[in-house]
Amino acid sequence: MNKKVVIGLSALAIIILVLIFSTSSDEGVAPQKVSAERGPFEIVVTITGELQAKNKEDITAPPELRQSRSFRFSEIKIQDLVPEGTVVDSGDYVATLDRSALSNRLKEIDDELEKSQQQFLKTQLDTTLQLRSLRDELINLGFELEERQIVVDQSKFEPPATQRQAQINLDRAERNYTQAKHNYKLKEEQAEASMREVAINLSRQERERQDMLDVLSKFVVHAPKPGMVIYHREWSGQKRKVGSSVSPWDLTVATLPDLSVMISKTYVNEIDVSKLKEGQKVRVGVDAFPEKNYTGEVTEVANIGEQLPNTDAKVFEVTIRVNEYDPILRPSMTTSNQIITQQFDEVVYIPLEAVHSDDSLSYVYTAKGKKQIILPGDQNENFIIVEKGIELGDEVYLSLPTNVEKYPVVGRELIPEIKEREAERKRKEEEAKAANEQQVQRPPMRRGGGKMQRQQ
Numbered sequence: 001m002n003k004k005v006v007i008g009l010s011a012l013a014i015i016i017l018v019l020i021f022s023t024s025s026d027e028g029v030a031p032q033k034v035s036a037e038r039g040p041f042e043i044v045v046t047i048t049g050e051l052q053a054k055n056k057e058d059i060t061a062p063p064e065l066r067q068s069r070s071f072r073f074s075e076i077k078i079q080d081l082v083p084e085g086t087v088v089d090s091g092d093y094v095a096t097l098d099r100s101a102l103s104n105r106l107k108e109i110d111d112e113l114e115k116s117q118q119q120f121l122k123t124q125l126d127t128t129l130q131l132r133s134l135r136d137e138l139i140n141l142g143f144e145l146e147e148r149q150i151v152v153d154q155s156k157f158e159p160p161a162t163q164r165q166a167q168i169n170l171d172r173a174e175r176n177y178t179q180a181k182h183n184y185k186l187k188e189e190q191a192e193a194s195m196r197e198v199a200i201n202l203s204r205q206e207r208e209r210q211d212m213l214d215v216l217s218k219f220v221v222h223a224p225k226p227g228m229v230i231y232h233r234e235w236s237g238q239k240r241k242v243g244s245s246v247s248p249w250d251l252t253v254a255t256l257p258d259l260s261v262m263i264s265k266t267y268v269n270e271i272d273v274s275k276l277k278e279g280q281k282v283r284v285g286v287d288a289f290p291e292k293n294y295t296g297e298v299t300e301v302a303n304i305g306e307q308l309p310n311t312d313a314k315v316f317e318v319t320i321r322v323n324e325y326d327p328i329l330r331p332s333m334t335t336s337n338q339i340i341t342q343q344f345d346e347v348v349y350i351p352l353e354a355v356h357s358d359d360s361l362s363y364v365y366t367a368k369g370k371k372q373i374i375l376p377g378d379q380n381e382n383f384i385i386v387e388k389g390i391e392l393g394d395e396v397y398l399s400l401p402t403n404v405e406k407y408p409v410v411g412r413e414l415i416p417e418i419k420e421r422e423a424e425r426k427r428k429e430e431e432a433k434a435a436n437e438q439q440v441q442r443p444p445m446r447r448g449g450g451k452m453q454r455q456q
Helices: 002-028 100-157 160-217 412-441
Strands: 033-035 037-060 076-081 093-097 220-222 252-269 281-286 289-301 314-322 334-351 356-358 361-365 371-379 383-388 395-397 445-448 451-454
Touching: 037 314, 037 371, 076 252, 093 252, 100 160, 252 334, 281 314, 314 334, 334 371, 361 395, 361 412, 371 412
Parallel strands: none
Antiparallel strands: 033 395, 037 252, 037 334, 076 093, 093 220, 252 314, 281 289, 281 334, 289 314, 334 383, 356 361, 361 371, 371 383, 445 451
């Protein structure tokens, strides 16, 4: 008898526990309800950016490296560079460039200069000796002419044949003297031209050597004005530092930013870029100072996408100007930018989790036990506008309630308007797609006849 009682009590206890846990389980999955709210509503695109100075002055390698024809180079390495963030005054040391590439060229110039000096000396000696010989010959011809004249003067008492012979010799001597005199003048001009040629070549070599020395003296780079040194960012996104190279088309070693006006440079994906335009307001936060809040404005949205290093997605560059000045803001600080793309004054909205969709229809489950079809509007990261279907204060479930198949569907009168809007949306998408395809297929422009013409 006692054994039967114990078994019966145990079975009763198990039944009671099952009922308790089943009841608790049912209560635990009961969906949470929220009320539709009414008020201001914002559509925001949130992206991360990096602070930069709007205006800056570049600290560059000597510009002669780009302009001079005397020496060409592909790249010159940065041998030494002050730490980033160093505050410098005008004329302070910033960097040293590697002289090895130009030092080798300087040795070549020295060798060429020495050859030019030797050539100048040789030409000078040759012309001096040649002209001296010609002058001596001219003097001798002058003496010979004088002698022939004496013979002619003395032959007037001689027979006519002797007089004629003396006159012929005098004429020959005079012609030789005149010809030698003319040749000397030509040789003198020729010598002057030769000396001028070697002198020009020597001067060019000396000037080239001096230009090289002047450039090498500028390989110690100094700050053009006071400021904070910020490393220059190359096209690849890497910062230029010790060991990096400067090239003729990019001589920038570092920059001195103007910290009075800051911008946030950021990139947005191709899905959100259509929502952005110049003039939109931005809430700017700085990760280093979360307690600080700033405002900004979109000043530029790139028309052409680009692919960032180590990524596959196409992004578009967006520039945001920070309105406020704060001395604690520094280049390269990370920013969080909330770009306000749309604002509504008074709309009804609910959480996104409360909205469900089925066959292009959106609906919510109300606390009144209805499956309410709604006409949705714009949405942000957390909420969605409800244009029609529910009103302020209506309660909806955040998740599927139990026995959803028993909820009657209401709001079917909204279906025609929903379908009309969906058709309009698709039409606009097709028009935009066609416009893009037409732009891609349009033949490139070519120059011809002084005007831009399309290739046929």
